[in-house]
Amino acid sequence: MESNSGDPGPLETMATLNTVEEVARGVFRHRYVAPAIADGAEPGQFVQIEVSHLAFPVTRRPFTVSRVMEEEGAFEIVFEVVGRGTAILASSIPGRSLSVMGPLGRGYRTAEGSWALIGGGMGAAGFPFLSERVDVRLAILGARSTEQLLPCEAGELLIATEDGSRGRCGLVTDLVFEACLDRYDHLALCGPLPMMHAVVEFLTEDVLERTQVSAESRMACGWGVCEGCVIPCVDGYRKCCTDGPVFPASDIDWAGWMELCG
Numbered sequence: 001m002e003s004n005s006g007d008p009g010p011l012e013t014m015a016t017l018n019t020v021e022e023v024a025r026g027v028f029r030h031r032y033v034a035p036a037i038a039d040g041a042e043p044g045q046f047v048q049i050e051v052s053h054l055a056f057p058v059t060r061r062p063f064t065v066s067r068v069m070e071e072e073g074a075f076e077i078v079f080e081v082v083g084r085g086t087a088i089l090a091s092s093i094p095g096r097s098l099s100v101m102g103p104l105g106r107g108y109r110t111a112e113g114s115w116a117l118i119g120g121g122m123g124a125a126g127f128p129f130l131s132e133r134v135d136v137r138l139a140i141l142g143a144r145s146t147e148q149l150l151p152c153e154a155g156e157l158l159i160a161t162e163d164g165s166r167g168r169c170g171l172v173t174d175l176v177f178e179a180c181l182d183r184y185d186h187l188a189l190c191g192p193l194p195m196m197h198a199v200v201e202f203l204t205e206d207v208l209e210r211t212q213v214s215a216e217s218r219m220a221c222g223w224g225v226c227e228g229c230v231i232p233c234v235d236g237y238r239k240c241c242t243d244g245p246v247f248p249a250s251d252i253d254w255a256g257w258m259e260l261c262g
């Protein structure tokens, strides 16, 4: 199987759930053995995982590939339980075989040079994979509390927690507003839309041009067919699942996206 970065073809494989870890209350790390996905995935790509339970059929749910262990033919996701699909997935036990589509979408355009990563909450789920492929000099991470913080390798780590249990007491944006981001060649941004909007509003045009955003939108098919995942861009609507989920920040119509999400 080949990577389908930028290619809408659905690639489906059976993945065996190998390990389940509750890394924080309601936040789970799952490791799946699926060599076809582990071999082909690029940072920023995602998988669509079957979460159906006999009594509760729901559509697949999308999750960023958090890390790959190529030698084990395995990949990991980290997710928070927010509704029925994630609750069903969280109740899965090791040894279960699940249908997974992926790797899907366009990931980060990895490039040489220094990187700064900015992540809010589960938005940092994909950073471990990205930080294995690029030179991350700075990571600015925010979470509700210490236990919700996701790990990330970086030369310098700046942390904000809403309850003040680690780092700055406040929001990730408080740290962003104080950072010298123009000294980095590339920026990666992922998190809740209002947080990302506040960050891009703050960036100079020059830095915005070097920023990539990992977008999230409700997805059904995950491979370009249903058009349910579109987000407004400066040249019209684009599909988050196949044109993204990683977009150049300057391609997005931020005001339009904020309006769409109410």
Ligand SMILES: Cc1cc2nc3c(=O)[nH]c(=O)nc-3n(C[C@H](O)[C@H](O)[C@H](O)COP(=O)(O)OP(=O)(O)OC[C@H]3O[C@@H](n4cnc5c(N)ncnc54)[C@H](O)[C@@H]3O)c2cc1C
Binding pocket: 046, 061, 062, 063, 064, 065, 077, 078, 079, 080, 081, 082, 083, 084, 085, 086, 087, 122, 125, 126, 215, 216, 217, 218, 219, 245
């Ligand atoms: C490309 C992509 C990658 C993702 N990666 C991760 C990840 O690594 N870790 C993680 O925890 N989550 C990730 N998500 C979000 C995850 O897919 C949703 O949390 C999940 O589908 C919710 O399913 P549910 O049935 O539990 O919740 P539902 O019952 O469907 O919804 C519960 C609540 O979550 C909101 N919600 C659900 N899906 C989304 C979404 N896609 N965007 C914004 N709000 C949503 C709903 O509006 C509702 O308020 C990703 C989403 C996308 C599109």
Ligand code: FES
Binding pocket: 218, 219, 220, 221, 222, 223, 224, 225, 226, 227, 228, 229, 230, 239, 240, 241, 242
């Ligand atoms: S989720 Fe169906 S087109 Fe994107």
